[in-house]
Amino acid sequence: MVYFRSPARTAFVVFNTIFLSLTAIACIIPFIHLLAISFSGSSAVAAGRVVFWPVDFTIVSYEFAFRGGKFLPALWVSIWRVLLGVIVNLVLIVITAYPLSKNKDKVFGRNIYMMYFVVTIIINGGLIPTYIVVTKLGLLNSIWALVLPGALPIFSMIIMMNFMRGLPEEIEQAAMIDGAGVFATLFRVMLPLLTPALATVGLFSVVNHWNDWFSGLIYMQDSKNYPLQTYLHTLIINFEEVIRMAQGDTAKILAYMNVRTGRAAQLFLATIPILMVYPFIQKYFTTGLVLGSVKG
């Protein structure tokens, strides 16, 4: 693209660059602040003397995070959960969306299936029934309790289904004529074309599994099995809440008084993995792979 350089255009580019830079800075400032806090002495943090540069530099918070013996196991549980969860999600999404993307004359009862799935978006069983189901299935304390209850995200499935509908039907027909069966068509012809949609729903699924702290809290019988976000949630309880709940139990109050910098360190460490996922997924967000595959 070549733009004609009018004064108005130049003004727009300058303004736009400044605006986007400021937005980017506004996004990154809290991280820098958090990082500075995590390297500072706790009394300096309490006095609010830390802005963007550590005061009383110390790495004690990071030592605490790794030596406390809880951060790393929790991180491992989280990574394991994300891997399992995303694989289960994607497999189920693809094999569910593929038949549903066909017309109802090709798939018997397609609309009934569709209703069956969509109704779960609107209505869910509620916390206690879900908990009882998971308990009775004997999933408590296992990684499957975190993966299976949301094994098929319907919303992502619908996105995938609509994407499949957008692909030219001729590609599939060509594969069929060349002798590919249903599975060969799906996995060897369709799947490579689905990468943008897979990347999108995959990212949803990664973020969902990574950020979910509540299910870890209720399905794990032992804090050793907490995923990272559940563990972090236990660190970030606000002080007023503690005072209200402690009802004069001094020990409880004192326990929460001095964890500020350790908290910052662990929060920062927890954001790193999710930040690292983005660049690697980025390249799959390219559409247009279908361009030119069908000569009309």
Next chain:
Amino acid sequence: MYKRVLGIVLTIALIISVAACSSSAPTTEEPKDTTNQEPKDTTKQEPIKVRVGLPEIVNAKFAQGEDYSNNLWTKLFKEKINVDVVVDWITTEYDTKLNLAIASGELPDMFTVNIVQLNQLIEADMLEDLTSSYEKYASPSLIKMIEPNRDIVETAMRDGKLLAIPRLHYGDETSTSFLWARKDWLEGNGIKEVKTIEDFEKMMEAFKTNNGAKFGTMLDKTLSAFFEMASSFHAYPKIWVDGPDGKIVHGATLPETKNALAKWAEWYKKGYIKKDFATMDSAAMLRDAYNGEVGTYAQQNWAGWQVGADMVKNKGEGTYFVSMNLPSVDDNKILYPRQFSNSVYSVVRKGYKHPEVLVELINTYIDVLNDSIGNGTMTLEEVLPFNTNDMHHITGPFKVEFAHYQDIKDVSSSVITGNKLLGSGNAVLFYNEILKWKNEGDLVGLGRYLQMGHETASLVLGNSHVDNEQINKTKVWGAMPQAMLDYGTTLDDLLTEGYTKIIMGLEDISYYDTLIEAWRHAGGDEVTAAVNKMYGK
């Protein structure tokens, strides 16, 4: 074609789900009972297994290789009464987890509940009767702790049956409030004590003019300092008291609360309180103290842990806050509000074969932490591991709370006079902490020193409040009426919001009457009626 494929896919899905379910065995197996139906008397039998649910203690530090299901306490329980404690689950959100366990009916054998859960479980008949266990097995020490608190025991009884062992609470001496002020500023201005509200105002003024304080006293968005200081005005905005007509009323509806609010509004106008306190949490509020911009606030006995070590690190030697009695608006005795604070009860699941084990384990807990040093059965060195590193908080249901009245007396007199006389493991622990600060200047002990290391330390004053009968117990002493539980904190929040407006001058003091009227309509009257029905004479 497609139907066949769909069939295959569904079959695969089915296989996957079945495989997943069978891959992990259920964790809640019924304990295999120890076939012996006779009452147990010797330790020759099979050990008794007790499954417990525990709240996680954030700061607990276990010895190498130990954890909640294997530590010095569990070993002791095994050795003393041949009980295997098995941990069913541990969680940091105890109430959520327990509510789910109650809903799904999969309870541990023994666990702790709050008063709401206790009533739910009693209604549903899910708890074992502990009457005979308590009568037969309670040790003299346990009886000595429980019996003076009949009012609390009543809350754990139904139809003459005892269904829970109350954990009791720290004594009244830990519930009172104090005025905390910066030590070097007090000395610099020659202020010895603050008797009246006028004295307090003079002190704030002196700190502003002589020490460069930006404002007089600290307040955060929860108005905690206002509530802690209400006693100065003989106002009790947080508890239920006898009204002028003999009926029980909420303290907030009495004119003393209005007077207190008027004073705080005046202070706000004069610039004694930070303009934007309504946006600050306690961390933001304390920031001003650490920066030397304010030198007083009203808070409970533990404030020294907040404005002790961190003050010294930021502002240098001698800048920590010390406690004083609250100033008073007149010559009448100040009374301190006391909420009903037995928040925890230990219970046994209905159908568990050995309910007496709960009582025996609690006996053991008391014996180690309270009696063993005095009896000479254990030495101080042997007891210390049991109550350091928060090890005395990890036993879950097998625990009672000791009143610290005697410990405070022992420790403070030992430190002040130098004659060491310590009656319990707790006392020894506190004493050693304080000496760390006094002898080595180690900041680790400063918080404890400010609680019980000198003549006007907070808990020492707290003891004197108990001695002088300055405790004003709330009339709702025990179970709350259902109406109160239904409203939760909504009514309190309504009042707090209104108070904030008045203090900030957004509303005139006359707005207070409107506010109380609104509170009555929103449910205050209903709750008041319910309280009078339950506790009225």
